[in-house]
Amino acid sequence: MDMPNPNPLILARKAKLIERLEAVLPPEAVIHDPSETRAYECDGLTAYKCPPLAVVLPASTQEVSDALRICHEMDVPVVPRGAGTSLAGGALPTEDSVILGVAKLTDVLETDYDNRFIRVQTGRTNLSVTGAVEEDGFFYAPDPSSQLACAIAGNIAMNSGGAHCLKYGVTTNNLLGVTMVMMDGTITQIGGAFLDAEGLDLLGLICGSEGQLGVVTEATLRILHKPEGARPVLMGFDSSEVAGQCVSDIIKVGVLPVAIEFMDRPCIRATENFAGAGYPDCEALLIVEVEGSDAEIDEQLETIIEIAQSHNPVALRQSSSDDESKRIWLGRKSAFGAMGKINDYMCLDGTIPVSQLPYVLKRIGELSQEFGLDVANVFHAGDGNMHPLILFNANEPGQLELCEDLGAEILKLCVEVGGCLTGEHGVGIEKRDLMLHQYDPADLEIQMAVKDVFDPGWLLNPAKVFPLQSSDARRIAAE
Amino acid sequence: MTALTPKTEAELAEIVASANAPMRITGGGTRPIGKPCDGPVLSTSALSGIELYEPGALTLVARTGTPVSEVEKTLAKEGQRLAFEPMDHRGLLGTTGEPTIGGVFAANVSGPRRIQTGAARDFLLGVRFVDGTGQVLRNGGRVMKNVTGYDLVKLMAGSYGTLGVMTEVALKVLPKSRHTGMLALTGLSDTDAVRALSRALASPYEVTGGAHLQNGPDGAPLTVIRIEGFENSIAYRADELQKLLGAFGTATFETDADRTTQRWREIRDVAMFHDAPGDVWRISVKPSDAPGLVAQVPGAEALYDWGGGLIWLRVPEGTQADTIRNAMQATPGHATLIRGAAGAGAFQPLSPAIGALHDGLRAKFDPKGLFNPGLMDRAA
Numbered sequence: 001m002d003m004p005n006p007n008p009l010i011l012a013r014k015a016k017l018i019e020r021l022e023a024v025l026p027p028e029a030v031i032h033d034p035s036e037t038r039a040y041e042c043d044g045l046t047a048y049k050c051p052p053l054a055v056v057l058p059a060s061t062q063e064v065s066d067a068l069r070i071c072h073e074m075d076v077p078v079v080p081r082g083a084g085t086s087l088a089g090g091a092l093p094t095e096d097s098v099i100l101g102v103a104k105l106t107d108v109l110e111t112d113y114d115n116r117f118i119r120v121q122t123g124r125t126n127l128s129v130t131g132a133v134e135e136d137g138f139f140y141a142p143d144p145s146s147q148l149a150c151a152i153a154g155n156i157a158m159n160s161g162g163a164h165c166l167k168y169g170v171t172t173n174n175l176l177g178v179t180m181v182m183m184d185g186t187i188t189q190i191g192g193a194f195l196d197a198e199g200l201d202l203l204g205l206i207c208g209s210e211g212q213l214g215v216v217t218e219a220t221l222r223i224l225h226k227p228e229g230a231r232p233v234l235m236g237f238d239s240s241e242v243a244g245q246c247v248s249d250i251i252k253v254g255v256l257p258v259a260i261e262f263m264d265r266p267c268i269r270a271t272e273n274f275a276g277a278g279y280p281d282c283e284a285l286l287i288v289e290v291e292g293s294d295a296e297i298d299e300q301l302e303t304i305i306e307i308a309q310s311h312n313p314v315a316l317r318q319s320s321s322d323d324e325s326k327r328i329w330l331g332r333k334s335a336f337g338a339m340g341k342i343n344d345y346m347c348l349d350g351t352i353p354v355s356q357l358p359y360v361l362k363r364i365g366e367l368s369q370e371f372g373l374d375v376a377n378v379f380h381a382g383d384g385n386m387h388p389l390i391l392f393n394a395n396e397p398g399q400l401e402l403c404e405d406l407g408a409e410i411l412k413l414c415v416e417v418g419g420c421l422t423g424e425h426g427v428g429i430e431k432r433d434l435m436l437h438q439y440d441p442a443d444l445e446i447q448m449a450v451k452d453v454f455d456p457g458w459l460l461n462p463a464k465v466f467p468l469q470s471s472d473a474r475r476i477a478a479e
Numbered sequence: 480m481t482a483l484t485p486k487t488e489a490e491l492a493e494i495v496a497s498a499n500a501p502m503r504i505t506g507g508g509t510r511p512i513g514k515p516c517d518g519p520v521l522s523t524s525a526l527s528g529i530e531l532y533e534p535g536a537l538t539l540v541a542r543t544g545t546p547v548s549e550v551e552k553t554l555a556k557e558g559q560r561l562a563f564e565p566m567d568h569r570g571l572l573g574t575t576g577e578p579t580i581g582g583v584f585a586a587n588v589s590g591p592r593r594i595q596t597g598a599a600r601d602f603l604l605g606v607r608f609v610d611g612t613g614q615v616l617r618n619g620g621r622v623m624k625n626v627t628g629y630d631l632v633k634l635m636a637g638s639y640g641t642l643g644v645m646t647e648v649a650l651k652v653l654p655k656s657r658h659t660g661m662l663a664l665t666g667l668s669d670t671d672a673v674r675a676l677s678r679a680l681a682s683p684y685e686v687t688g689g690a691h692l693q694n695g696p697d698g699a700p701l702t703v704i705r706i707e708g709f710e711n712s713i714a715y716r717a718d719e720l721q722k723l724l725g726a727f728g729t730a731t732f733e734t735d736a737d738r739t740t741q742r743w744r745e746i747r748d749v750a751m752f753h754d755a756p757g758d759v760w761r762i763s764v765k766p767s768d769a770p771g772l773v774a775q776v777p778g779a780e781a782l783y784d785w786g787g788g789l790i791w792l793r794v795p796e797g798t799q800a801d802t803i804r805n806a807m808q809a810t811p812g813h814a815t816l817i818r819g820a821a822g823a824g825a826f827q828p829l830s831p832a833i834g835a836l837h838d839g840l841r842a843k844f845d846p847k848g849l850f851n852p853g854l855m856d857r858a859a
């Protein structure tokens with residue numbers, strides 16, 4: 001994975017930059033000692049590392065604005081950072097960039113149950129947004145598996161999803177307003193505690209823009225009352241095709257589960273060894289969860305189980321207690337951890353039309369054989385968002401490259417069948433150079449033109465999202 | 480002047496590529512909102528037809544000139560629907576013609592279910608459009624989750640044809656609910672009505688509509704709450720909601736499907752203002768701010784939808800936009816003149832920084848200034 005060479009002129013201005021930043025920020029908010037900046041050298045995509053020139057950790061929107069204005073004046077690239085859990089390298093620094101972290105911005109600014117919103121600073125973690133309202137029976141719906149660690153800032157930048165987004169949508173569907181600081185330090189407000197912000201849908205544009213358009217410091221989020229209850233059913237099938245067909249039938253019949261999760265045999269085996277959730281040893285397993293009162297849950301599960309029965313499941317476990325529900329979810333929730341225990345892995349994130357599931361799973365199996373690397377599948381089947389995990393050994397020379405090549409083939413396959421490269425993790429650096437498989441140059445050009453409007457100097461997270469050769473002219477002009 | 484009605488995307492792109500004067504971009508022309516530009520009409524109405532429909536994947540792809548009625552009919556055959564319940568503007572605006580699916584998204588038209596399921600823009604998965612230089616571009620796709628690059632799909636939704644001419648849309652559809660029920664309270668003040676709606680919407684009972692009519696069919700205030708789903712579960716939730724709303728009076732429970740559907744269609748289409756004179760504003764605010772705002776506007780009649788968050792406000796004909804803007808000074812939100820002659824000034828004024836972003840985007844997408852210049856109240 002290439003990153004642009006650092007600009008020597010910027011490296012040479014480091015002392016001056018630090019001096020100016022320290023003049024507007026408290027001393028502890030500016031980090032520039034290489035032994036300390038190393039903590040920011042990568043995000044969740046740990047294969048790529050590079051310590052930044054400096055790190056700033058502002059404690060208010062005004063401080064974010066001050067820091068950005070100085071970087072703008074000195075032509076220094078800025079990489080916004082939330083909690084650094086991106087799996088796409090979205091928060092990976094370059095040597096000549098300043099990391100602007102929002103980790104100190106963690107306050108809840110307003111909660112309003114009558115109007116069903118919460119306003120928070122974006123450094124707050126996803127789970128602690130729900131944490132702030134759950135005693136009163138409310139929750140914030142998007143729930144990425146990384147929710148304990150990841151920040152709302154990163155969720156907005158990546159438009160993150162979660163297991164329950166089949167029913168509740170992803171971040172963009174739950175975001176009402178933001179305070180965003182532009183690269184030149186201008187503080188803007190978009191939307192608020194009302195529906196559908198005025199004018200063009202800038203909120204929709206900013207969500208998922210991977211820190212390239214502005215730094216989001218505050219967010220107004222929709223909160224919902226918790227359902228009365230939720231219970232899953234677990235079903236095992238002796239082929240992925242049949243499981244895929246079952247998913248499609250469930251969706252068609254008109255029950256809308258909150259989640260339909262899928263695991264294949266390699267994944268089931270690994271999690272069984274790790275978590276011992278008592279999953280059946282079968283080709284494919286589905287966890288389908290529904291919500292409501294007890295009676296409502298029973299009614300929905302009955303419909304779902306009827307459909308499952310028509311596909312001859314090899315196992316069927318309906319939860320009738322919280323305890324059982326926890327056990328059904330245990331394996332799924334520890335899937336990533338389990339895979340990490342036995343191997344290094346790379347987690348892909350392509351989305352496909354649900355109807356293509358059986359074909360794509362079969363092709364992934366063939367590709368896996370061809371490349372000689374095992375692939376385990378665990379994903380949100382209801383919306384076709386796949387997470388093939390490619391297992392490899394990072395210490396063996398050449399394996400990372402082989403793994404990346406296989407990953408690229410799988411993602412191209414997703415695009416071929418009518419899907420896309422990434423459903424929730426974002427492009428970052430990881431899928432940057434595959435973008436031309438999904439989009440024509442002109443389609444990317446108009447996206448880059450959007451960045452031109454928000455950040456004419458291409459200083460915000462410049463080497464991400466677009467293939468380097470596509471953004472070359474703009475990044476070089478900016479130097 | 481007769482409208483230009485290209486039959487293919489390529490033909491449309493050619494028209495745009497060779498154009499050098501402003502054009503008025505329309506679909507079915509049933510939603511003339513804001514100040515129209517004087518140029519020739521370029522309509523997508525002949526770009527018609529559903530290109531792909533996969534009920535099992537909840538997706539449909541259609542050319543933008545496809546009539547909404549055709550989309551709805553096709554979905555109904557499979558027991559599915561446009562969950563965001565787009566309004567039909569013809570009754571309110573006195574327009575004729577055939578609303579198109581492209582127009583629905585261009586104006587981000589969402590009905591009562593928006594509070595629970597999302598807006599039109601939340602259901603748009605992908606677009607193809609012709610930009611101001613005549614290039615055919617695309618963004619998004621036809622899958623439910625997609626964060627590949629910038630989300631121009633959202634940007635195109637609600638852009639009123641100012642950024643590009645959409646030629647194809649891919650959308651998410653949902654199953655129809657099996658049953659519908661409606662609770663009704665009468666005689667509430669606006670403030671109490673919004674409180675009651677807030678209480679219902681902040682409950683776990685999945686309310687899919689919450690509206691208050693200052694003047695119900697019999698002249699008295701009427702507050703209605705919609706629930707949808709399996710039969711037993713509707714009965715159960717109605718019961719729970721009745722208990723929850725006890726302080727606001729005894730809510731009656733209506734289960735007749737036709738009457739319920741009819742009532743919500745009237746709310747969706749703002750039927751109560753169809754034959755009543757005056758200008759009509761559409762105002763989005765925090766629900767609890769709504770009654771106070773309405774009280775500030777003299778001679779106004781309100782229909783509250785979205786639990787109070789959406790106000791349809793009928794005011795005397797020719798009421799100055801400033802009257803509304805001044806009333807909103809202390810209230811975050813936005814107001815758009817939907818029916819009336821104000822022309823310019825129909826859209827919410829933007830802050831200088833946000834306005835500059837609008838102008839910058841329009842200049843990039845439409846460098847020749849061809850598409851609906853002046854619309855959305857940006858200088859041509």
Ligand SMILES: Cc1cc2nc3c(=O)[nH]c(=O)nc-3n(C[C@H](O)[C@H](O)[C@H](O)COP(=O)(O)OP(=O)(O)OC[C@H]3O[C@@H](n4cnc5c(N)ncnc54)[C@H](O)[C@@H]3O)c2cc1C
Nearest residue numbers: 082083084085086090144145151154155157160161211216
């Ligand atoms: C174990 C694990 C499980 C995961 N599961 C999921 C999952 O289920 N669903 C899912 O969607 N993702 C998942 N992720 C990916 C990741 O957690 C999300 O992308 C998350 O939203 C990143 O948040 P963050 O705060 O860590 O952002 P970071 O990693 O710090 O940054 C991510 C991007 O956001 C930008 N950014 C950060 N802060 C700002 C700001 N203030 N303004 C503008 N841009 C900003 C950065 O520049 C970068 O491009 C998972 C990751 C891990 C490690």
